[in-house]
Amino acid sequence: MTLPPGKLFLVAALLFGAALVQAANPSGPSPSGNRQLAAGPAGRTPAKPIQSKFSKPKPGSAKPGHRAIAAVQKNQRTGAPATDDWTLGNDGKVIYLTFDDGPQPVFTPKVLAVLARHRAKATFFVLGKEAAAHPELVGATRAQGHTVGNHTWDHQMLTRLIPRRMHEEIFNGVKSKCFRPPYRDTNAAVAKVAAANHQRQVLWDVDTKDWEKPGAARIERAILHGAYPGAVVLMHDGGGNRTETVAALNRALPQLRARGYTFRALPC
Numbered sequence: 001m002t003l004p005p006g007k008l009f010l011v012a013a014l015l016f017g018a019a020l021v022q023a024a025n026p027s028g029p030s031p032s033g034n035r036q037l038a039a040g041p042a043g044r045t046p047a048k049p050i051q052s053k054f055s056k057p058k059p060g061s062a063k064p065g066h067r068a069i070a071a072v073q074k075n076q077r078t079g080a081p082a083t084d085d086w087t088l089g090n091d092g093k094v095i096y097l098t099f100d101d102g103p104q105p106v107f108t109p110k111v112l113a114v115l116a117r118h119r120a121k122a123t124f125f126v127l128g129k130e131a132a133a134h135p136e137l138v139g140a141t142r143a144q145g146h147t148v149g150n151h152t153w154d155h156q157m158l159t160r161l162i163p164r165r166m167h168e169e170i171f172n173g174v175k176s177k178c179f180r181p182p183y184r185d186t187n188a189a190v191a192k193v194a195a196a197n198h199q200r201q202v203l204w205d206v207d208t209k210d211w212e213k214p215g216a217a218r219i220e221r222a223i224l225h226g227a228y229p230g231a232v233v234l235m236h237d238g239g240g241n242r243t244e245t246v247a248a249l250n251r252a253l254p255q256l257r258a259r260g261y262t263f264r265a266l267p268c
């Protein structure tokens with residue numbers, strides 16, 4: 001579509017105006033994907049075990065449900081300020097796939113192969129300990145155009161650690177601009193240490209619950225039903241057998257692409 005110069009100016013003015021409104025109201029609902037940012041005064045977000053291998057019974061934790069999304073909406077309401085913005089391209093139909101708890105020698109390569117097959121980029125929140133054991137997998141991940149985030153050294157519940165240990169868990173993770181707290185267990189102190197490590201907290205919008213191994217079909221549905229422009233989707237390449245995740249991803253990606261979505265790595 002070609003617009004005459006006058007209309008182009010009008011479109012540019014409208015876009016600029018929208019940007020101004022957004023800048024003036026950073027706590028308001030944003031279509032550009034700030035929901036997953038956990039910086040600022042959001043305080044403690046509900047923690048819940050999210051991996052089979054790393055799951056620990058947590059007193060008072062609720063049954064699986066929509067807690068992840070609820071937590072994000074709560075952050076939005078409390079006005080957790082975005083430190084900056086994830087940039088969405090084209091018409092905004094971008095999905096940010098994220099994979100936690102790797103690298104893992106069997107399943108990380110399988111996830112990478114599926115992503116390559118469907119021309120998708122993603123973000124891998126790796127454990128420092130696993131990255132140290134399998135640096136070649138981290139290298140392959142980056143070489144294929146994906147980004148890598150810090151998921152701490154050893155997947156502890158950070159808010160339960162003494163400050164020195166919490167600090168070590170975050171600082172000993174991989175070098176990155178992004179940080180994701182294990183079990184979504186975070187608070188102002190954790191956010192502050194992450195910021196001191198020059199890392200921005202990244203949570204998620206859509207929890208596929210692939211760690212529960214509910215069957216590939218259910219994971220696929222969780223991806224397809226949860227998808228919306230700018231959504232950050234949580235899956236796992238480590239922490240257990242991820243055969244179902246790999247199969248679900250392979251089926252979901254072409255369907256999302258048919259709906260007009262593209263898949264990008266977060267700027268980590």
Ligand SMILES: [Zn+2]
Pocket residue numbers: 050051100101151155182183
């Ligand atoms: Zn994890």
